[in-house]
Amino acid sequence: MRRAADPAPTPEKAPARSLRADAERNRRRIIAAAQEVFAERGLEVTLDDIARHAGVGVGTAYRRFANREELVEAVFEDAVQRITAHAESALTHEDPWDGFVQFFLATAENFAADRGLRQVLLDGARGTSQVVAARERLTPAITAVMARAQQAGRLRDDIEATDFPLIQLMLGAITEHSRTVAPELWKRYLALLLDGLRHDRDRPNPLLHRALNKDEFDQTMT
Template identity: 35%
Template sequence: MPPGSVSPNRSTRPLRRDAQRNRDALLAAASDAFAREGLNASLEGIARQAGVAIGTLYRHFPTRPDLVQEAFEGKLQTWLAAAEASACAPDPWEGFCGYLETLCDLQADDSGMNDLASMHVPLPDFVSGRLTRIRELTQTIVDRAHQQGTLRADVTRQDLAFVIWAHSRIAAATRDVAPDVWRRHLHLMLDAFRAGNAHPLPVPPMSQDQVDRAMTNLGSTSAPTE
């Protein structure tokens, strides 16, 4: 499905004014709750914050993944657009750096985005498809920086999981204290990724299966109770 297309769960029939107002309130409350608490934020709490009954939430969003899809559609589109732009950037190293900076910026103030980027959790096919496309573009970004000779040859796409996992903890610890300090850590990491002065690494990179298992483990430890 093209990046700008309408998600399959969205009805094309216009809602009544009161129903649209409830839907908008639910999405605003969900975005706020997911940003503060992650993807396991209480649906009862979201409905209460939106000023509606839980039944109203379920009428608009029958499952938690449906709500996640709609609440994060904008950020997922921004992430995908950044990957597409970086995959064809004139300078592959700048594309590599710019891509990671955009991703970390999307995560910095949003625990739910951290969860989407760092864990495997149940998601609609529409969202999973976008994440698969982003993974493919990320491989292209890494390959181009390797071909340019600016990214150290032993860095793999799977190694970028370390940036995402580390960033999620750094952002959680510092967002209320020094909200931009994550950029310092990211640029330290980018210097470590440069080809110049690289030293042999003590262990091989993780396989994609190992990364997937780690992300599944992270997702299972934060599974919602509802």
């Protein structure tokens, strides 16, 4: 009896899987590069800039992301989840005021370290509908942290959730001016702001950064 011939191999499947793996690696590389570029330079960069930083061809970048806005959504979705997680952590803190301070400090650190995050979440004129929706998802989390501190009599009761992004913008302005001189100077002014926000203050909070000397001040302001 003749033995049936073995079925012909299907070598095309391996290359297809390899192509998909390469595409996913390039996508992750582009997102990682965008995180670095957005953090350092803000959103005023092009997809070409990010492709160069990632070490991939411009065509590869445009195959993975149709435009810069699509890449912004991919990068900052994780950031929104991270800030929401800060709020959830603050709500579990035993002391409502300390939880509020923890949340304020954690988010301010995120904004200070990432110029693009500050722009995309605090600048209402920016962002696609998905980014706008992400900003709106943060409002209940911020409101809950503030309400808990207010109900405990620790936070001024005339502070609203809409004050939070404006205060962060104020701190962001300090970060922009002082980033090459004293990148953590914003912590000093955060401590001053917290004193103004606290309802039951019997003594001032310690300032978290020294004042600038005259030369540093001149450099910062120019």
